[in-house]
Each structure stands twice: as structure tokens, then as C-alpha cells.
Amino acid sequence: MRKTGSQDRLKFIKPQEPVLVETPPVSDDWLHEIKYDGFRTQIILDWAGARALTRTGIDWSKRYWPIVAAAEKLKAKSFILDGEMIAPDADGRPNFHEMHSRMAWNAELLAFVAFDIMHLDGKDLRPLPAIERKAILWDLVKPAEGIIQYSQHVEGGGADFYKAVERMGLEGMVSKRRGSMYRSGESEAWLKIKCWELGNFDLLGIKRENGKRTEAIVARDGKYAGSPSIALTKEIRERLLRRVRKAKPLPPAGLPKAVATADVEWVPPGFKAVVRSLRGEPKLRHGSVKEIRED
Structure with a gap:
């Protein structure tokens, strides 16, 4: 893994994007997560502090100020997290229709669900398998509660996971090859399966x-x-x-x-x-x- 210079600010990384498919993979080689209905967000922490960037790299730190403040309290010197900014209801379900209102008036009611980590304390983690990156991410953001949360996953059983997501009335799921590295842009190592x-x-x-x-x-x-x-x-x-x-x-x-x-x-x-x-x-x-x- 390559080291990042101590005085260099960490730069935005173009996100990895899932390919839309109709049915979930059935192999045990995949891990499955809920697809959260919100705004894709990248949280970056370096020597100058934390900031929150949109899917295209626009700085929305002022809109997400409580999450930015919480990120600065995590026990790390630097990191880049990939995840989804959501407006959770009382039961935890993301409510996309509340996003704009909370961003403008009640940002403290937003939450950031982290599902991947690309950098940590000077190390580029993208070459690591997805399942190893998830373990590192969990160690950073545990326990999975509060304004910064961890995206839980299951390994294998894609069809059953999809049925559960559908019964819960959620938007869909994302499946990722457990051994895949993080690659910017659209990749078939990540699959998006939406409910009807x-x-x-x-x-x-x-x-x-x-x-x-x-x-x-x-x-x-x-x-x-x-x-x-x-x-x-x-x-x-x-x-x-x-x-x-x-x-x-x-x-x-x-x-x-x-x-x-x-x-x-x-x-x-x-x-x-x-x-x-x-x-x-x-x-x-x-x-x-x-x-x-x-x-």
C-alpha cells in the first residue's frame, strides 16, 4: 500500500458505481447491503479537518455540519469514507422526501451510513478485498449507532436478502464481490437490485x-x-x-x-x-x- 504525504490534503476519489441488474447474485462470493435512499457522500478527514463531498466532488460540508463535526471525533488521523447521507425516520428507514428540509433546517437529524473506506491514516485501502475494507470500517465507526453509522451486510443468500428488503418496503439492495478491490466508476463487482x-x-x-x-x-x-x-x-x-x-x-x-x-x-x-x-x-x-x- 502506498503512503500519503503528511502535508498533502486527501483528494476526492471518484466513487465506485454499481451496475443495475434485475435479480441478485446467488453465489456465496457476494456480500449484500441495503440500498439506502439518500445522497451519495464522501467524508474526508485530514490534517486540515473533515469535509463532506457530493457524488461529483462538490463540498457540502456546511449542509452536513453535524456529520462533519462527528467525523472529526473518530479515532483516526485521516480517512476517506464512502457512504450515503440519509434522513432517517423514527424506525431508522431513510426518508428521501425529508432530505432537503433537514439539510436546510435540521441537519442534526441527518445520518451518514458508511459502507466503504478507501484511505486510513496514510494508507490507501482500495487494493484490499471488500470484506477486509468492511472490517476496517467497522473498527473505525463502531458501535453502529448515532449520526455516523455502519452499513451492515450479510454474506451469501442474495435471494433471501432481496425478499427481506422487499417485505420491508425498502428501495433495494447492493451486492458486492467480497474479494473485489475498490475501482472508481461503474463496475460489475458491485450490483444494484431495486425492488418493484x-x-x-x-x-x-x-x-x-x-x-x-x-x-x-x-x-x-x-x-x-x-x-x-x-x-x-x-x-x-x-x-x-x-x-x-x-x-x-x-x-x-x-x-x-x-x-x-x-x-x-x-x-x-x-x-x-x-x-x-x-x-x-x-x-x-x-x-x-x-x-x-x-x-
Whole structure:
């Protein structure tokens, strides 16, 4: 391991990013963690003090000042921690919708969940296996309580871990090869598996193009929410077309320009779409329409 010069400030390291997959790995060669719904954050401590940086290296220390203060009390001269800044509810579950409010008014109610460590006291730990880095991280931030927490993991049993995460209503999980080193950028040594949810949306229109998937244009609470894929049965297609031809509806107001100007068969009010999509996304992602209902 190489040493860091005592007078050099530790520099931001581009984070390692997981690859999104549909199912968790089943091999015992993987360790599994909860995917926390918050803001990816890097905590750096060196001779000049601690600071908190965003996923892209922007200094947000003033927004996260209680965590920065707590980091300076950990028993180390220097370190770089990788983790997620969250707004935990009373039961510990991350509440992403509370993030901005707490950052502005109640930063002491935030928490930093550390899931990796890249540097410690002048040593670059990135070449070490993930399972060894986790042990070093635990020794630094134990006991896993308070404003700086440790991301617990299990080894093996990925399918069962996913079921437990899904039952708890969490966003998803991250699986990491236990022997992998830390590499910046997207890497298949880290996998992201998100849970699915069903939601009710207003069906605004149907977009069909030759050679492309058919998409539903949907909204929630009057706001455009996305364009999930839709498989139209003959019965649904004929029912929609009858209503469209009779009402001749126009594009609703407030749609993105690219959507409003697209070749879409606009649907009159009264149709609802039940959409399956990835949990915890601000916009529908990997969405598909499972059912269409008419009020």
C-alpha cells in the first residue's frame, strides 16, 4: 500500500458505481447491503479537518455540519469514507422526501451510513478485498449507532436478502464481490437490485412508432410522470380508439415539449393505468402498464 504525504490534503476519489441488474447474485462470493435512499457522500478527514463531498466532488460540508463535526471525533488521523447521507425516520428507514428540509433546517437529524473506506491514516485501502475494507470500517465507526453509522451486510443468500428488503418496503439492495478491490466508476463487482412497486396513474395517451415499443403517457396528481411500456390487447385497443375518436382530445397542458409534440393518440379523462416500476425513483423507470381501468 502506498503512503500519503503528511502535508498533502486527501483528494476526492471518484466513487465506485454499481451496475443495475434485475435479480441478485446467488453465489456465496457476494456480500449484500441495503440500498439506502439518500445522497451519495464522501467524508474526508485530514490534517486540515473533515469535509463532506457530493457524488461529483462538490463540498457540502456546511449542509452536513453535524456529520462533519462527528467525523472529526473518530479515532483516526485521516480517512476517506464512502457512504450515503440519509434522513432517517423514527424506525431508522431513510426518508428521501425529508432530505432537503433537514439539510436546510435540521441537519442534526441527518445520518451518514458508511459502507466503504478507501484511505486510513496514510494508507490507501482500495487494493484490499471488500470484506477486509468492511472490517476496517467497522473498527473505525463502531458501535453502529448515532449520526455516523455502519452499513451492515450479510454474506451469501442474495435471494433471501432481496425478499427481506422487499417485505420491508425498502428501495433495494447492493451486492458486492467480497474479494473485489475498490475501482472508481461503474463496475460489475458491485450490483444494484431495486425492488418493484405498483402505482395508479392517469392515462393521458398512447404513443406508437414502427419498430419501437408502445408507450403509455401517464401522470400523477396532474404532473407528467413518465412513459411506461404498454402491451395493448385487442379489447383495450378498440375501447380506447372508440373513446379517442368520439372525444378527439388534445394534449394536456404542462407536458414536456418532446412529449406534447410527439405522435400520440391522446386519451380523454377517466382512464387509469396500473404501472409496475422500480421503487424509489423520482420518475418512472423500467415501467410497464399491467392494467388499464376506466372510471
